[in-house]
Amino acid sequence: MDTPPPNLEQEIWRRLASAAGDPLDPMRLCTVATVLEEGGADARLLLLRGADADERVLWFHCDRRSRKVRQLKLEPNAAVVCYDPEAKIQFRMAGEVSIHEDDAIADQHWAQLEFAARDRYAQAPEPDVELSEIDPRLARQVRDVERSGEVHGRENFAALMCVVSSIDWLRLGEGADAHAVMRRDEGWRARLLTS
Numbered sequence: 001m002d003t004p005p006p007n008l009e010q011e012i013w014r015r016l017a018s019a020a021g022d023p024l025d026p027m028r029l030c031t032v033a034t035v036l037e038e039g040g041a042d043a044r045l046l047l048l049r050g051a052d053a054d055e056r057v058l059w060f061h062c063d064r065r066s067r068k069v070r071q072l073k074l075e076p077n078a079a080v081v082c083y084d085p086e087a088k089i090q091f092r093m094a095g096e097v098s099i100h101e102d103d104a105i106a107d108q109h110w111a112q113l114e115f116a117a118r119d120r121y122a123q124a125p126e127p128d129v130e131l132s133e134i135d136p137r138l139a140r141q142v143r144d145v146e147r148s149g150e151v152h153g154r155e156n157f158a159a160l161m162c163v164v165s166s167i168d169w170l171r172l173g174e175g176a177d178a179h180a181v182m183r184r185d186e187g188w189r190a191r192l193l194t195s
């Protein structure tokens with residue numbers, strides 16, 4: 001059994017914060033799993049937009065009209081997984097997600113968003129509509145927005161705040177893996193586990 005580095009929990013948050021600011025970092029791409037409205041599981045890839053080491057909070061951005069927002073409003077418990085293929089390390093986190101839509105926190109995230117990313121939220125038809133059911137006037141509205149150069153879409157934007165309650169850390173090794181779990185309700189003390 002391989003052993004994890006000392007100060008493992010701080011190292012994890014340092015790694016997450018660095019990934020959130022680096023478009024080329026594979027750990028920026030997270031699988032975020034939620035509970036379907038009718039029960040069962042759902043998951044999708046989201047870009048990590050921020051990691052607050054002091055509060056142990058992860059940030060994601062999304063369209064507030066999306067399915068994940070409807071699911072999280074009913075059941076805020078979610079799981080987040082990311083992987084560093086070079087270091088062969090997986091982070092598997094559980095937490096509760098709150099949705100920031102029309103508050104100052106969402107404004108702050110919107111202000112930091114690059115122009116191209118903002119424009120995606122200006123798409124007039126909401127997500128998951130049958131293409132055959134879309135009114136062509138809506139498509140025209142999108143093109144008008146693009147032509148005008150104005151930035152719309154704030155009304156569709158949401159920032160997801162995931163307050164992490166546990167972290168499962170796994171590093172694949174040559175023959176021996178290293179595995180540890182840290183929980184908020186245990187003061188983030190790392191417990192070493194078999195893998």
Ligand SMILES: Cc1cc2nc3c(=O)[nH]c(=O)nc-3n(C[C@H](O)[C@H](O)[C@H](O)COP(=O)(O)O)c2cc1C
Nearest residue numbers: 029043044045046047048061062063066067068069
């Ligand atoms: C590489 C990649 C990055 C993505 N990043 C985001 C993201 O940051 N935010 C987002 O809402 N959707 C993102 N998506 C799209 C989602 O995976 C998903 O298809 C979309 O959000 C709808 O999910 P939902 O129906 O579960 O709400 C990304 C997809 C890929 C392939």
